[in-house]
Amino acid sequence: MNSQKKQMGLNRRQVAWRIAQEISEGSYVNLGIGSPELVANYIPEDREIIFHSENGILGMGPAPRPGEENGNLINAGKKPVTLLEGGSYFHHTDSFAMIRGGHIDICVLGAYQVAQNGDLANWATLDTSKPPGVGGAMDLSVGAKKIFVMMDHLTKDNEPKLMKTCSYPETGFGVVKTVFTDLAVIDILDSKFIVREMVETLSFTQLQSKTGAPLTLSDNFKTLTPPNLD
Amino acid sequence: MINKVINFVEDTVSDVQDGAVILASGFGNAGATNCLLEALMETNAKYLTVVANNAGESDYGLAALIGSGKVSKVICSYPISSGSTIFQKLYNTKEIDLELVPQGTLSERLRAAGAGIGGFYTRTSVGSLLATEKEKRKFNNIEYVLEYGLKGDFALIRGKTADRWGNIIYDKSARNFGPIMAAAATTTIAQVEQIVKLGEIDPELIVTPGIYVDKVYLKK
Numbered sequence: 001m002n003s004q005k006k007q008m009g010l011n012r013r014q015v016a017w018r019i020a021q022e023i024s025e026g027s028y029v030n031l032g033i034g035s036p037e038l039v040a041n042y043i044p045e046d047r048e049i050i051f052h053s054e055n056g057i058l059g060m061g062p063a064p065r066p067g068e069e070n071g072n073l074i075n076a077g078k079k080p081v082t083l084l085e086g087g088s089y090f091h092h093t094d095s096f097a098m099i100r101g102g103h104i105d106i107c108v109l110g111a112y113q114v115a116q117n118g119d120l121a122n123w124a125t126l127d128t129s130k131p132p133g134v135g136g137a138m139d140l141s142v143g144a145k146k147i148f149v150m151m152d153h154l155t156k157d158n159e160p161k162l163m164k165t166c167s168y169p170e171t172g173f174g175v176v177k178t179v180f181t182d183l184a185v186i187d188i189l190d191s192k193f194i195v196r197e198m199v200e201t202l203s204f205t206q207l208q209s210k211t212g213a214p215l216t217l218s219d220n221f222k223t224l225t226p227p228n229l230d
Numbered sequence: 231m232i233n234k235v236i237n238f239v240e241d242t243v244s245d246v247q248d249g250a251v252i253l254a255s256g257f258g259n260a261g262a263t264n265c266l267l268e269a270l271m272e273t274n275a276k277y278l279t280v281v282a283n284n285a286g287e288s289d290y291g292l293a294a295l296i297g298s299g300k301v302s303k304v305i306c307s308y309p310i311s312s313g314s315t316i317f318q319k320l321y322n323t324k325e326i327d328l329e330l331v332p333q334g335t336l337s338e339r340l341r342a343a344g345a346g347i348g349g350f351y352t353r354t355s356v357g358s359l360l361a362t363e364k365e366k367r368k369f370n371n372i373e374y375v376l377e378y379g380l381k382g383d384f385a386l387i388r389g390k391t392a393d394r395w396g397n398i399i400y401d402k403s404a405r406n407f408g409p410i411m412a413a414a415a416t417t418t419i420a421q422v423e424q425i426v427k428l429g430e431i432d433p434e435l436i437v438t439p440g441i442y443v444d445k446v447y448l449k450k
Binding site: 055056073074090095099131132133135139169170173 | 285309322331332352354356358360400401406407
């Protein structure tokens with residue numbers, strides 16, 4: 001994020017904090033590769049959440065202390081993690097049965113684009129110079145009970161990522177429930193973007209100008225005020 | 231007396247033929263059988279198809295096998311891990327084919343093959359570019375796509391502990407594709423860290439029963 005955006009909106013840690021507040025006690029949660037992994041750092045201390053990792057872990061804990069990494073204990077992003085007491089290991093087909101079978105309450109994914117009807121594009125761009133990769137994104141998008149998306153409101157080139165329809169290849173259709181950006185919290189309801197929270201440094205008209213589809217202000221609208229997390 | 235333990239690594243993969251389908255366990259490096267994959271490089275087998283979650287990283291193990299030119303096709307979910315440069319180069323010069331399969335579909339196709347199931351329907355990939363050629367069917371008004379079982383000629387898996395019957399337990403998240411690939415291949419070769427006497431692995435804890443395993447190699 002450039003400095004201007006940083007000033008205007010939330011940093012990644014603050015977006016992760018905001019998502020963490022939305023996850024209720026006892027939830028089974030899968031965090032996608034990259035920024036969504038930060039969400040685990042901001043779960044309120046009095047809340048017990050069980051993290052699932054697609055490579056066969058329930059009860060995944062934080063990163064180990066330096067020197068205590070184990071190459072056989074990694075997360076979906078292939079980074080070293082730990083196992084909490086009560087955690088378990090299982091093979092890949094069990095792991096994806098949990099995902100596809102609707103046993104995961106919330107999955108937080110990054111995205112290139114989200115459409116107003118909840119379509120998600122996060123596995124391929126139109127760049128053909130590299131091979132495509134999909135990983136578990138399509139399984140997660142159809143399988144988890146709720147899909148949260150964590151992404152910047154605009155691309156690096158200031159193009160909207162919230163769209164009427166995705167221009168990138170879709171991962172799943174009508175699957176996204178809520179989008180958490182650096183500027184706003186937006187629910188998807190009846191194929192509409194409903195702004196539940198937004199930062200106070202922007203007007204609603206300004207937020208609309210950064211969005212590729214019509215926004216509706218929620219009846220329960222609030223200002224998005226995260227703690228300072230530098 | 232049944233004894234599936236093989237003493238020399240070159241004897242584990244010596245009967246792999248041209249065109250064989252190799253199921254290679256591992257999620258990144260966790261559970262990857264680098265010494266078996268490198269032994270495969272030393273054989274004369276070529277035109278191999280490799281089924282794995284990734285397409286190797288750096289220049290060892292699966293990446294080395296792919297770089298040796300013996301692999302004509304990779305079936306995987308995510309060939310774009312950081313360090314997966316050997317595959318990417320061959321892909322860009324069209325020297326290797328890729329069949330991209332969503333990760334859960336990949337593991338379920340393997341499970342189906344191992345369980346004698348010809349195919350199954352899943353919602354994963356419905357409507358996407360990965361489903362354009364797939365047969366569709368609605369169940370309870372929800373659309374699914376048909377996926378086929380994916381069988382291997384050889385599975386190369388990594389366990390922690392084995393016995394001479396080929397019973398296997400695993401280490402942490404290195405389990406990943408091991409148990410399902412073991413069942414999905416005609417011949418399964420397990421690389422393990424430890425071999426114990428029969429009865430020493432608690433039968434309640436055995437993850438892969440020896441019926442699925444043909445050869446066990448102790449990687450010291």
